[in-house]
Amino acid sequence: MPAAFYQKEVKFFVAVDCIILGFNNKELNILLHKRTFEPLKGEWSLMGGFVRPGESVNEAASRVLAECTGIDNLFMEQVGAYGDVTRDLGERVVSIAYYALVKMNDFNTDLLEQYDAKWTKLSDLPELIFDHKQMIHDTLSRLKRKAGNRPLGFNLLPDKFTLPQLQMLYEAIYQAPLDKRNFRKKLHSMDILEKLDEKDRKGSKRGAFYYIFNKEKYDKLLEDGFYFSF
Amino acid sequence: MPAAFYQKEVKFFVAVDCIILGFNNKELNILLHKRTFEPLKGEWSLMGGFVRPGESVNEAASRVLAECTGIDNLFMEQVGAYGDVTRDLGERVVSIAYYALVKMNDFNTDLLEQYDAKWTKLSDLPELIFDHKQMIHDTLSRLKRKAGNRPLGFNLLPDKFTLPQLQMLYEAIYQAPLDKRNFRKKLHSMDILEKLDEKDRKGSKRGAFYYIFNKEKYDKLLEDGFYFSF
């Protein structure tokens, strides 16, 4: 039992909300679910939960992510704290938003049902409770910026991916078309991908070669002052 | 009195910590003070305070900033939430860090004494309590990035400043020397400064012309798709 140093101060509920992003079919998707308790039970909401006494705020976010994706150690980053007095219609809650990037393929569909959760295209967002839309907006700004400086994108693709896929991903993130030749030129010059012999024939008759992201190479380049940039 | 929706959840203390930055004599400075209560009373600490029931987290940060600088509406931005279980040695406290940029000149020195506060060169930081050094580190990363995309720097200079001053500021932020001619070429091409007739003769015999930042011009350029960049 810790000493009661701050006796005269007031305490608040602290929650985490998770912006879980995936990529499929040329579009970014987000995992939403129907809220399971009052107020606004049944409304669309981000995945979230209250921080518990024994866990850090980061750990709370990891826990919520693991619970509703079935995957540990997802790529995850804090977006920020949301602390308006009346942001939660129930009681006062300060919420810390986190975003996570997941590979939509290796996804446990049982869990989706269990949580009444659904992947939704970002272009097709329903009304969301509280300030959840703001959180998503802030996340997308952040993602746009960071995806240009760090190889985050690979967290959204299967381990084996094709260059057309990768390009579509960046186009989805930036909400802008990219030039195919320039895109590939830049990638090749970075030399962080490994080409496989295998082809993906789902997308076209000709088929596109699979690539994998070579993290060792990337880390080595970083040490030499290389800077990833898109 | 709001309904008790979240009765079974646990509450936490929520605090704000402010990284108050100024610029003087070629260096970034930070406002630190000696903590006024236990635990670690008398140790060096960021300016901070607990969030109160009637105010948002942002408002708490504004309040703390106004209290210890005597200035309202400072430039201020959230850095992030710090939520490790044992980050505060007293009790469990989740803290939201904010940084603020102030003009060190128009500064109320009485308030400094009142709060036992002192401007400290960033190159000369003492030991700080809890995770405050981490907060400062995160702030400086953020400042490096944002100062290159937004005209934040002007918040750290007097309204009238000279180009050598401005360059020294950027050199302090980036911790790297800049080329004088390239720096000025870029500035002139952006066309967001206004040259005054007056000179500052403190820095040299010849004197350097004063400039002011023209916010109207800057805003107009933004509308036309202009992008500030250093």
Place this chain on the structure above:
DNA sequence: CCAAAAGTGTTCGAACTACACCCATGT
């Protein structure tokens, strides 16, 4: 044989880097 997507180089202009000398003035 044709539709549909994959793959491949070059040219042009803009932006960044490096770099050295003269100017104004207080002492």
Place this chain on the structure above:
DNA sequence: ACATGGGTGTAGTTCGAACACTTTTGG
């Protein structure tokens, strides 16, 4: 007259933007 910091332009290079045709193959 000299020391000190303020002010100015050019040339070379790199980087990003624009752009069109050939290849493969399933139907």
